[in-house]
Amino acid sequence: MGASDLNVYRSCYCESCHQLKRDFGIASTAAVNYDMTFNSIVLNSLSENGIKDQNMKSGMICILRKCTADTDILRRIAGYTLLLTKWELEDDRRDRPNIRSNAASVVLGRAIRKAERLYPEYDEHVRRGFDSLMRMERDGMTDAAAVGSEFSEYLMPAMRDIAGDAWNDDLRRLFIGLGTMVYVMDAVDDLEEDYMNETFNPFLSGCESFVNKELFIRKNIYGITDSMNSLMTDIQAAYSSVRSRMRFHHGVSDNIIYRGIPDSAKRAISGDRSARPTFMNALSSRILRRSE
Numbered sequence: 411m412g413a414s415d416l417n418v419y420r421s422c423y424c425e426s427c428h429q430l431k432r433d434f435g436i437a438s439t440a441a442v443n444y445d446m447t448f449n450s451i452v453l454n455s456l457s458e459n460g461i462k463d464q465n466m467k468s469g470m471i472c473i474l475r476k477c478t479a480d481t482d483i484l485r486r487i488a489g490y491t492l493l494l495t496k497w498e499l500e501d502d503r504r505d506r507p508n509i510r511s512n513a514a515s516v517v518l519g520r521a522i523r524k525a526e527r528l529y530p531e532y533d534e535h536v537r538r539g540f541d542s543l544m545r546m547e548r549d550g551m552t553d554a555a556a557v558g559s560e561f562s563e564y565l566m567p568a569m570r571d572i573a574g575d576a577w578n579d580d581l582r583r584l585f586i587g588l589g590t591m592v593y594v595m596d597a598v599d600d601l602e603e604d605y606m607n608e609t610f611n612p613f614l615s616g617c618e619s620f621v622n623k624e625l626f627i628r629k630n631i632y633g634i635t636d637s638m639n640s641l642m643t644d645i646q647a648a649y650s651s652v653r654s655r656m657r658f659h660h661g662v663s664d665n666i667i668y669r670g671i672p673d674s675a676k677r678a679i680s681g682d683r684s685a686r687p688t689f690m691n692a693l694s695s696r697i698l699r700r701s702e
Contacts (some may be wrong), residue, residue: 415661420556422454422659423447429488430521438488438521440514441495446487447658449569449585451561451663453483454574462658486572492518492525493533497540505609533567539564547610555610555637558593562586576655583648591641593672595678602625613660627679638675646669 426447430438454460459481469535503509515522525632539561550558562585567588570577597604597611601623613626613634620626627634646655649667653660 414664418451418659418662419447422451425484425486426450426491429484430491433488433658434492434521434524435519438492438699440518441521442494443491445588446491447495448588448663448666450484450487450583451659452652452656453487453573453576453586455571455659455663456482456581456652457481457483458575459483460657483497483572484502486529489529490532490568490572492522492537493529493536496525496533497521497536501540501543506607516689518528529568535568535652544614551612552615554594554597555590555641557612558597561587561593563587565589577640580648580651584645584652585647587641587645591638591645591675593636594641595675598623598627598678633677634679640680642672642675643678 416694423442423444427439429441430442455462458641460483461481499511499515499518502508503515520624542564543561544558546557566582566586570582573581598615600611601613603609605614605620613630614620617626628647649663651665656663
């Protein structure tokens with residue numbers, strides 16, 4: 411990735427963090443993540459009010475700087491990010507209560523309550539999504555892609571509201587595909603942890619024996635890779651249609667879609683722990699490595 415594209419990526423990530431700090435307090439910046447950064451890049455470039463050059467500067471006290479962009483899309487994405495974090499923490503506590511989840515909920519409590527007040531409809535959509543995960547867990551679903559796709563479907567009304575006039579079926583397919591890929595790769599990555607904790611993982615549902623992650627992947631490599639390849643094909647097809655409407659930032663989004671995600675999928679299968687907690691986080695590290 412070239413230096414200019416790297417600067418775009420860093421600027422969008424920093425701006426996501428600053429949006430959270432401005433609207434929800436400094437503690438809320440703990441919720442910033444690379445998944446939402448990619449969504450911000452795409453939606454910002456599709457919007458007539460999108461801002462191309464945010465000119466964010468990095469540094470030790472970057473968090474103390476102010477926002478350089480102020481759009482409805484970025485504000486809404488910040489609130490949505492917090493509400494996703496809220497329900498992820500709730501799901502984590504439900505599966506395996508721990509000090510980390512409880513502490514994070516306390517630290518983010520005030521920010522989350524504000525996001526709930528500002529965006530109650532987003533909170534409801536995300537809640538329904540996690541309720542659907544619980545139902546599929548009870549039903550013992552074994553198709554990871556189907557589980558990820560259904561969960562992602564519940565989040566689309568919120569994404570449609572954030573996107574506004576830019577929303578269409580291609581954008582919907584792109585976000586559902588990305589959400590599904592995240593779920594599938596996390597399920598692969600969490601095989602051993604979920605087995606030890608006896609928490610739900612569609613790959614383990616109906617599995618008669620489990621020795622370790624490496625052996626499981628070796629035995630099921632064709633099914634897993636076929637699923638990921640199919641998802642990747644759908645993501646790239648949807649992105650190609652969305653890209654034609656993007657006004658800027660094509661270079662950074664191309665790198666993410668055509669190089670970063672496939673590479674992260676390979677590393678998830680190989681057991682590379684740097685792919686945690688989601689493939690976008692691993693992707694960010696890859697972008698930085700390629701630019702240096």
